[in-house]
Amino acid sequence: MPVLSGTRKFFAFRPTVLASGLLLAVATAGCSFVDDRSERYVDAKEGDALTLPETADASRFNEVMPIRRINPADASKMYTSDIPQPPDMTSEILEENYVVEELDGRAWLLVNDVPGRIWPAVTGYMNEQGLGVAYDNPQLGLLQSDVANFSMRARALLELSSAPTEATTAEPRAVLQVRIAPGVRRKTTEIQVRKLTSEEGGSWPAELISWRGATDPSTEELSLQKRVLADLGEFLKAREESKSFSRAASGMVSKPLVKLVSEDDRAKAISMDLDYGRAWAEVNRALTESDIAIVDLNRSEGWLFVDFRSADERDPGWFSWFSDKEKPRHTHTVTVDELDGLVQVTAETAESYTGVQGDEDLLTQLFNYLY
Numbered sequence: 001m002p003v004l005s006g007t008r009k010f011f012a013f014r015p016t017v018l019a020s021g022l023l024l025a026v027a028t029a030g031c032s033f034v035d036d037r038s039e040r041y042v043d044a045k046e047g048d049a050l051t052l053p054e055t056a057d058a059s060r061f062n063e064v065m066p067i068r069r070i071n072p073a074d075a076s077k078m079y080t081s082d083i084p085q086p087p088d089m090t091s092e093i094l095e096e097n098y099v100v101e102e103l104d105g106r107a108w109l110l111v112n113d114v115p116g117r118i119w120p121a122v123t124g125y126m127n128e129q130g131l132g133v134a135y136d137n138p139q140l141g142l143l144q145s146d147v148a149n150f151s152m153r154a155r156a157l158l159e160l161s162s163a164p165t166e167a168t169t170a171e172p173r174a175v176l177q178v179r180i181a182p183g184v185r186r187k188t189t190e191i192q193v194r195k196l197t198s199e200e201g202g203s204w205p206a207e208l209i210s211w212r213g214a215t216d217p218s219t220e221e222l223s224l225q226k227r228v229l230a231d232l233g234e235f236l237k238a239r240e241e242s243k244s245f246s247r248a249a250s251g252m253v254s255k256p257l258v259k260l261v262s263e264d265d266r267a268k269a270i271s272m273d274l275d276y277g278r279a280w281a282e283v284n285r286a287l288t289e290s291d292i293a294i295v296d297l298n299r300s301e302g303w304l305f306v307d308f309r310s311a312d313e314r315d316p317g318w319f320s321w322f323s324d325k326e327k328p329r330h331t332h333t334v335t336v337d338e339l340d341g342l343v344q345v346t347a348e349t350a351e352s353y354t355g356v357q358g359d360e361d362l363l364t365q366l367f368n369y370l371y
Contacts, residue, residue: 097240098233100226104277105216109191109229111236115141115180118189118236122178125235130154131176135208141180144208148174157231158195159224173198176228179211184257184274184282186371193228195221258282258371260363261344267363270345270370279343280336286369292362293328302337305330305350308362313355331355332362 099110111118122143126133130151135144148154149171155161158174179192194217196209217225261269272279280299287294293307307314307328314326331353335346345366347359 098237100229100233102222102226103281105222107192107222107226107229109233110183111189111191111233112187113189114187115182115189118180118191121236121239122180122191122232124239125232126176126178128235129157131157134175137208140211142208142211143178143180145176148176157228177209177211182257184272184278184371186256191229191232193225193232195224256371258367260367267360267367268346270363270367272343272345272370274343276336276338276343279345282370283334283336283345283366286366287334290365290369292365295328295330302335304334304336306332306334306362308332308357309353309355310357313357329353331357332359334362334366 097112101108101110119138123133123136126143126145130153131145131148133143134146136142145154148158149160154176158176160174161171174195174197177194177196181190181192182188183190255273257273259271260267261271272282274282280302283304284294284297287304287306295305295307297304308331309329330350332350333348335348337344337346345363347362347366349357349359
């Protein structure tokens, strides 16, 4: 039977068209198949605290997947579109595990590990470099090498002159001192180094030298410190699978350097046991990492104007298609002050801001990224 031209092709293609249409309809309605539990989260009542048996060791029980705490007094301003995000389980993981950082003429190696595991590895590094360890104090976090003048490898590391000769007995004696301390961020360690030299022809004191006497290094000394720290970082990275633990060095983990000060369960300030320059830099870092825009700042006066509006407040809606990206607004002021040997960070809401984000919300979020 004769068939009109194109008819066979049309009927063969029709099942494909029908199937595609069905898939499109399913995809379009797919959102309705997913149960939206946002309202359940907002309206849920707090359950009773977990009660452990009297014979149980409470120190062995903790939250595997912690739930962010919510102040009941703030529940009235919570909407399903502004549900707090769960804690970032990777917040304790640095983007790079061994980073040499520098600020105000000081340099240190930032390591994503606790001091107790770093101490033995640093000791191994000093032995491998021909420095050895003459004195150490795990509680203070200090390691001090033997005299480096009589080891070719140690001389090269500390940038001493040519290989040891008879004239070496008259040259200044040099040692390397290493300071290991808990970092600002939780479960991190900061390592500093410095080369110490004696007077020409003089002997080296047979004792551990206090780190408190450290002065700001010269440009050449800072360059040497950064090179040694980078070399130490490569050493630690190559041996991170075989780290041991020092029980003595674990004692240096003392009180946190960053604390959240609260009154009546409301954040009032952040206390930082740091010098002003380091505290200012850490606050700037935390604001950047938490995606809080800095509108203006003045380090000498200690204030930062920031935009801390919620995502809903920043969303211009459909009109964003017809306008340029909105510039950040000054909604809150972050103040950094020195007080009684500590640095205190406070927040204040700008008079022009009428949104839902309060001072305590800003301090809490800032603290989460600081520590």
